[in-house]
Amino acid sequence: MQKIKLILLFASLLFLLPLLCEAQQHWMVYFKDKQRKDFNPYTYFDAKAIERRIRTGIPVDDPSDWPVNETYVNEVSLMVNEVIITSRWLNAMAVDADDSQINTLRQLPYVLNVEWIEPSGMQITSFDDYDTAINPNESEVLEGQLKTLGVDAWRKAGIDGKGLRIAILDVGFDQADKVPAFDHIRNENRLIATHDFTNRKNGDYVYYGNGHGTEVWSCIAGKIGDFQIGLATGAEFLLAKTEKSSEKYSEELNWLAAVEWADKNGADIINSSLGYTANRYFNWQMDGKTSFVTRAANIAARKGMLVVNAAGNDGDDKWHYIGAPADADSALSIGGIDPATGYHITFSSYGPTSDKRMKPNVSAYGHVIAAAPPGLKSTQGTSFAAPLVAGFAACAWQSNRKLTNMQLFGEIEKSGSLYPYFDYAHGFGIPQADHFLNKDTTSVQPTFRIVESGDSISIVVNKYSVEKAITSQNSGPKTENGYNNETTGSQEYLYYNIMNKAGVLDSYYVLDVTQPKVLTLLKSNFRKGETLNVHYAGYNISVKL
Amino acid sequence: MKGIFTSLLVLLSLGAFSQEILLKQNVQADSIRPTRGPNLRNFTQGYIGFGFPIHTNEVLNYTRTGTSIDFDFGLRYKRRITNYLAAGLDLGIITAAFKLKQKSPKTVPDTVINDKEKIQISSLVSSGYVRINVGRRGNYIGNYLDLGAYAGWNFQKKHKTTNENDEGEKVKVLTSKLNYVESFSYGLLARLGVSRYALTAQYRLSDIFKNSYAIPELPRLIVGVEVGLFK
Numbered sequence A: 001m002q003k004i005k006l007i008l009l010f011a012s013l014l015f016l017l018p019l020l021c022e023a024q025q026h027w028m029v030y031f032k033d034k035q036r037k038d039f040n041p042y043t044y045f046d047a048k049a050i051e052r053r054i055r056t057g058i059p060v061d062d063p064s065d066w067p068v069n070e071t072y073v074n075e076v077s078l079m080v081n082e083v084i085i086t087s088r089w090l091n092a093m094a095v096d097a098d099d100s101q102i103n104t105l106r107q108l109p110y111v112l113n114v115e116w117i118e119p120s121g122m123q124i125t126s127f128d129d130y131d132t133a134i135n136p137n138e139s140e141v142l143e144g145q146l147k148t149l150g151v152d153a154w155r156k157a158g159i160d161g162k163g164l165r166i167a168i169l170d171v172g173f174d175q176a177d178k179v180p181a182f183d184h185i186r187n188e189n190r191l192i193a194t195h196d197f198t199n200r201k202n203g204d205y206v207y208y209g210n211g212h213g214t215e216v217w218s219c220i221a222g223k224i225g226d227f228q229i230g231l232a233t234g235a236e237f238l239l240a241k242t243e244k245s246s247e248k249y250s251e252e253l254n255w256l257a258a259v260e261w262a263d264k265n266g267a268d269i270i271n272s273s274l275g276y277t278a279n280r281y282f283n284w285q286m287d288g289k290t291s292f293v294t295r296a297a298n299i300a301a302r303k304g305m306l307v308v309n310a311a312g313n314d315g316d317d318k319w320h321y322i323g324a325p326a327d328a329d330s331a332l333s334i335g336g337i338d339p340a341t342g343y344h345i346t347f348s349s350y351g352p353t354s355d356k357r358m359k360p361n362v363s364a365y366g367h368v369i370a371a372a373p374p375g376l377k378s379t380q381g382t383s384f385a386a387p388l389v390a391g392f393a394a395c396a397w398q399s400n401r402k403l404t405n406m407q408l409f410g411e412i413e414k415s416g417s418l419y420p421y422f423d424y425a426h427g428f429g430i431p432q433a434d435h436f437l438n439k440d441t442t443s444v445q446p447t448f449r450i451v452e453s454g455d456s457i458s459i460v461v462n463k464y465s466v467e468k469a470i471t472s473q474n475s476g477p478k479t480e481n482g483y484n485n486e487t488t489g490s491q492e493y494l495y496y497n498i499m500n501k502a503g504v505l506d507s508y509y510v511l512d513v514t515q516p517k518v519l520t521l522l523k524s525n526f527r528k529g530e531t532l533n534v535h536y537a538g539y540n541i542s543v544k545l
Numbered sequence B: 001m002k003g004i005f006t007s008l009l010v011l012l013s014l015g016a017f018s019q020e021i022l023l024k025q026n027v028q029a030d031s032i033r034p035t036r037g038p039n040l041r042n043f044t045q046g047y048i049g050f051g052f053p054i055h056t057n058e059v060l061n062y063t064r065t066g067t068s069i070d071f072d073f074g075l076r077y078k079r080r081i082t083n084y085l086a087a088g089l090d091l092g093i094i095t096a097a098f099k100l101k102q103k104s105p106k107t108v109p110d111t112v113i114n115d116k117e118k119i120q121i122s123s124l125v126s127s128g129y130v131r132i133n134v135g136r137r138g139n140y141i142g143n144y145l146d147l148g149a150y151a152g153w154n155f156q157k158k159h160k161t162t163n164e165n166d167e168g169e170k171v172k173v174l175t176s177k178l179n180y181v182e183s184f185s186y187g188l189l190a191r192l193g194v195s196r197y198a199l200t201a202q203y204r205l206s207d208i209f210k211n212s213y214a215i216p217e218l219p220r221l222i223v224g225v226e227v228g229l230f231k
Helices: A002-022 A047-056 A070-079 A099-107 A136-147 A151-156 A180-187 A212-221 A252-264 A292-302 A382-399 A405-414 A463-474 B002-014
Strands: A025-031 A082-087 A092-097 A111-116 A127-131 A165-170 A191-196 A236-241 A269-272 A306-310 A331-337 A362-365 A367-372 A375-380 A448-453 A456-461 A493-499 A505-512 A517-522 A531-536 A539-544 B021-026 B042-054 B069-080 B085-099 B116-134 B143-164 B170-176 B184-194 B197-204 B221-229
Touching: A025 A099, A070 A082, A070 A092, A070 A099, A082 A252, A092 A099, A099 A111, A136 A151, A136 A362, A136 A367, A136 A375, A165 A212, A165 A252, A165 A382, A180 A191, A180 A212, A180 A367, A212 A236, A212 A367, A212 A382, A236 A252, A252 A269, A252 A292, A269 A382, A292 A306, A292 A331, A306 A382, A306 A405, A331 A382, A362 A382, A367 A382, A382 A405, A448 A531, A448 A539, A456 A493, A456 A531, A493 A517, B042 B085, B042 B197, B069 B116, B069 B221, B116 B184, B184 B221
Parallel strands: A165 A236, A165 A269, A191 A236, A269 A306, A306 A331, A331 A362
Antiparallel strands: A025 A092, A025 A111, A082 A092, A127 A375, A367 A375, A448 A456, A456 A517, A493 A505, A493 A531, A505 B021, A531 A539, B042 B069, B042 B221, B069 B085, B085 B116, B116 B143, B143 B170, B143 B184, B184 B197, B197 B221
């Protein structure tokens, strides 16, 4: 009898478990239609949002901004356990509901589709080394993190991101209301709005939980005395807490709600130092269209905002590649540079996307000095490379407000220290202020040449360049501490890649240069139509093999 | 691509290429979609675990709770069917040591009272299971419930007693190839796991002792923990 009971118990578990799994889950309920009704963009949007739409040629009155039908919202709200968010862009509601409720919802004539969106993990793309002291090495990093992005040139031109509004989506902004690195912003009332999307009661208090967002904000606009931590010290800010705690899991829905909120409140730039990777997705799903946040990032870009996203910190682990939404084609994905070497920092996630688009787009320091609640601290992660570039983007946009967001995206790529050379570790390299401020049309002097002899092809650098490279590596900008505060990430190394006929890189390399003849390859080892692209000290050559 | 590396190696050996490669990435090689992994089509892992026999009826409990222990290890294969469903096979060794109570009246396996006594059975066990995963995830084991059945061959059947003789010396007696112990066993299993860690339960449907010997049965339920051995 006991045996029979146990067998029955096992069988019951087998049948009940799927039911238990399905119960109390999150669903996205999409509606078939919506109406303009009383929508008035001039009262709904912040004036800045209207201005952005007019400036970038986006319709001010667009159906995707019309509110979700109130009757649908009211009816659905009564039929589910909880409404998580309502999205105008997707014409949908995210709800918590059980199977029977969802079955009822599916029967409603105005419901287009119901999609299961089980909540899962968003990973903070940074990690700390817990070193809060500013030693000489760290001082050099602090100086270098902006110098590489042209802080002197921006300062000289009087550009500090003024007039640009930047939304930061992060896990929390612990004590950011007190940290002195933001005094200049608070004193000038440039903190426009805050919102806690992890609090369903629509709280606006975001200064608790994790300090990751505080550090990220400082890399965009922080300032201690005369020392800048980020470039956009004159910009305006929107702070959105989209994660529940310092835990690495949260929901993609908060991200979607936050970008809609940022759009409504007139954001020009969105900085997101968050990303989904192996907890939820496979590498091949990083195709720019699969993940929820990736789709949301692309819609945000279509609204005229520049979305800046960290590439991720999986370069030296099994995942290896960028996460979502860094895979979105309209998101400017930022890789990390090691201040000590001037090229790719080992943990920075690699591209390309699974459909072979170039990512990351550009790079910045992945090891920075940031303002944390107790003081300045040394910290690492592409989480901090992204805000450095977000600050750069604000300055670049201020320098030319006629650019649309995607034109700015393209110009930032073109400003890269390696451009037009690229690879999937650095993108186009570190963005350069000179591209926006001093449109230098003089051609770059050759720094190397390609020597073809029979089947072999050699890369020979000019004597001057070798001496310069050796000097700079041994005694120039690289200090006795090993940090290179003059580097632009491209000056001292030879970069080369092999590109196939489809324009996709098959392989790419960074070489140290210590002798004139850097590399010899045999042409017969390449497939027809492949191209060898080489970059050294600002000069590029491409050769069909 | 193989050619590039060959030429690089040749040139390196000739001294024509003596520059240090700081970064090297082969995108083509990385583009091959893997099929083996914790949440990919095929996955094989090792496991190691232990458990304790649990008797539901104290009156009929002939083993010493806590010191009787079940130790197992082996290889597990999993075939992914969907993100939420998988099936697999285990092949492993289970060694169950039942330490017997020495209180009169004693009936397992006989009436003789010893200082210490245990029955140890080692089995080569194969099991099949169905895995139900909870939650969408990437290439991770995730949270799961395994339900399955096992069958084993009891290749080692030992009875050990320890007694003290009149001279105060310990006398250990080991009897193997026990006639009264069945050669095969079978039962049900369940595992509730989070990534590499799992709570396990096995319920033995078969008897340990042959019916003809009329020896009371030892605990059928074994509850324990297991650690998955994989990167």
